[in-house]
Every structure is written in structure tokens, then in C-alpha cells.
Amino acid sequence: MVKHLVFAVPGDIATPTGGYAYDRRMIAELKQLGWRVDLIDLGDGFPWPDHATRASARMRLLTTTAGCSIVVDGLALGVLPEAAAQVAGRNPLTALVHHPLALEMGVSPGQAEALRASEKAALAVVQRVIVTSATTARLIASEYDVPSERISVARPGSDPARLRQGSRDSTVRLLSVGAVVPRKGYEILIAALATLIELPWRLTIAGDRTRDLHAVAQLDSEIARHGLGDRIATLGAVSAEQLAALYAEADLFVLASHFEGYGMAYAEAIAHGLPVIGTTSGAIPETVPPDAGLLVPAGNVSAFASALRQAVGDDGLRDRMASASRAAAARLPTWRQSAEVFARALEPLT
Incomplete structure (x- = not known):
């Protein structure tokens, strides 16, 4: 039987950042591993969505097929704790945390505290948390009270790359x-x-x-x-x-x-x-x-x-x-190896 997954991201998945690049590649690799992956755009403006975007994101998540496993990028999930609680009651829900929202630079202490409380509440209701490093896993366990057995580390993969040639002059x-x-x-x-x-x-x-x-x-x-x-x-x-x-x-x-x-x-x-x-x-x-x-x-x-x-x-x-x-x-994981780790984290929920 084909394993079915809904992958929800905030805004355009083609956005040129490392987080979106990870999402794009993981979706592609999961499909190569035989998964059916449906993509949902939760809207723009995260992690500070307006009321309309927040309501729309909630409805998009709640209209997925009941029982289907859902992965939500943490940039959105961290500020949707109420929606996460509703969705987790009808769908296996996994949070993909690239890094805690409160650790983003350029936010005030008050904003950071609000983000930390919101993300902690959202992570409390999900069945699984996937992070991209052991460091983030330790942060999520120690500062967000997520039991370590619910956390999986799926590091970003690497493609074979042309080795640097360097400059040809003294600069x-x-x-x-x-x-x-x-x-x-x-x-x-x-x-x-x-x-x-x-x-x-x-x-x-x-x-x-x-x-x-x-x-x-x-x-x-x-x-x-x-x-x-x-x-x-x-x-x-x-x-x-x-x-x-x-x-x-x-x-x-x-x-x-x-x-x-x-x-x-x-x-x-x-x-x-x-x-x-x-x-x-x-x-x-x-x-x-x-x-x-x-x-x-x-x-x-x-x-x-x-x-x-x-x-x-x-x-x-x-x-x-x-x-x-x-x-x-030579020791970096390939994207296929990373996707296999990602898939193993989801399989008990599928």
C-alpha cells in the first residue's frame, strides 16, 4: 500500500532559503521512496500571520483526509498551537523544526517570549518532532519539554559537489x-x-x-x-x-x-x-x-x-x-539517507 503524507509549508516552497530547500528535497526524496506526498501552502506572513491567514491555515489543515499523516513546517506550526491541537485529534501530526522560532534575531524580548510559549504549546500536542541537528534536538527536549523519544534527527543531505578550484591570483x-x-x-x-x-x-x-x-x-x-x-x-x-x-x-x-x-x-x-x-x-x-x-x-x-x-x-x-x-x-549524509531517516520517523504514524 502506498504511504500517504500531507506536507504543509508556509508560503511558496520555492523560496530561496535553507529551510525551504530542505522541505523541497525531502518531499522529492520521499516520493522516490514510494510515498504519495501532497503539498499544502498555509499562506504568507509567518511567523507573524494576520488573522485571516491564521484562520485559512487552520481550515486547510482541518480539511485534509482524516487519519492521513501530516507534517507541518515549524515556521508555521509554532504559531498555530490551537490549530495543532485540533488537527492532532484527527490526524497523526509531526512538527518539522528547523530551529526554534524564539531564537530568530531581530525580535524583541516580548516577541521572543510569545514565540517560545506558542511553539511550546504546539509541540506539546504533536505525535512526532523531526529536527535537523542533534543540537536542536537537545534544545527542543530541554527548553520545550518534548520527550526525547518523540524527537528524530534527520540532518540535511548533501549532493556530490565539484571541489573548489580557488582563485588563480593572489587575491x-x-x-x-x-x-x-x-x-x-x-x-x-x-x-x-x-x-x-x-x-x-x-x-x-x-x-x-x-x-x-x-x-x-x-x-x-x-x-x-x-x-x-x-x-x-x-x-x-x-x-x-x-x-x-x-x-x-x-x-x-x-x-x-x-x-x-x-x-x-x-x-x-x-x-x-x-x-x-x-x-x-x-x-x-x-x-x-x-x-x-x-x-x-x-x-x-x-x-x-x-x-x-x-x-x-x-x-x-x-x-x-x-x-x-x-x-x-565524505562523511556527510546523502539526501536519500536523510529521507530514509525522515521516513522511519513517520512510518509508525502512517
């Missing part, structure tokens, strides 16, 4: 990948690079510039304030082909994230054999082995600048980290 090509939102720490990266003016580097930032216009304006302002416009290219969202080419041409991956529930861009950098400069926040140390990168505390400009200075100024260090990165790439 060190830096690559940063991620939507321009406060959590990605671009203000830390720019402030750190401003202290390395005398070194030969160029930075390319590839990431959606439509999600947070205030963060985009702040990034552009900081680049201009430090006089770095001729050394930093901000491309916005790029195609998969363009992104693969950027990884292959880079010498060093750099991203100053304040928190990552997994950090798919870091894993992509490892898959391409790139050395990494990042932070120790969230699940990043799970993805980036100590010898493949330099990880420093999040939000620390001087520490990030010091790591950049070491890596930009030392070809041998970059080569050693790249070698370790290539070795780590």
Missing part, C-alpha cells in the same frame, strides 16, 4: 551564503573585514535580499560606511548552477551566524572542500570539524577578524583546512 576570494536577515550576522562580517583593509581579499555575498529590507539597508549602509563597495559584491539569490560555480571559485567560506539550527550553507561549503570561518553557535560545530575551519563565539567582531586574518594571510593554513574539509565531505 583571496571569500564567499558568504545566506539570506540577508539579522541571524546571519553580516554586520559582524563587514566590521571584521573592515580591519583587514591591507590584506588582498574580495567578498561575494549570495543570498535572498527580499526577506528583510531593513537588514538589507543596514548591510548596504555598513559596506558603504567602511568604504568596501569595490571589494564586496552582493548578488542576492542566485541559481543552483551559479551557486555551485561560486563555491568552486572561492578560497574561503565565511559566515558569522548568530545561530543555526543546522546551517546548510556550512555543509555545502564542506561538500565543496572549502575551509570555513564561522561561529560556535547552534549546530555549526556539528557540521564543521575543528580542523576544517576556525570557529569563534558569535557576535565577537575582534575574534572573527582574528580568524579571518589568520586564514586570509596563510595559504598553508587554508590548504590544511581544505584538506580536512574534503575528508569531512
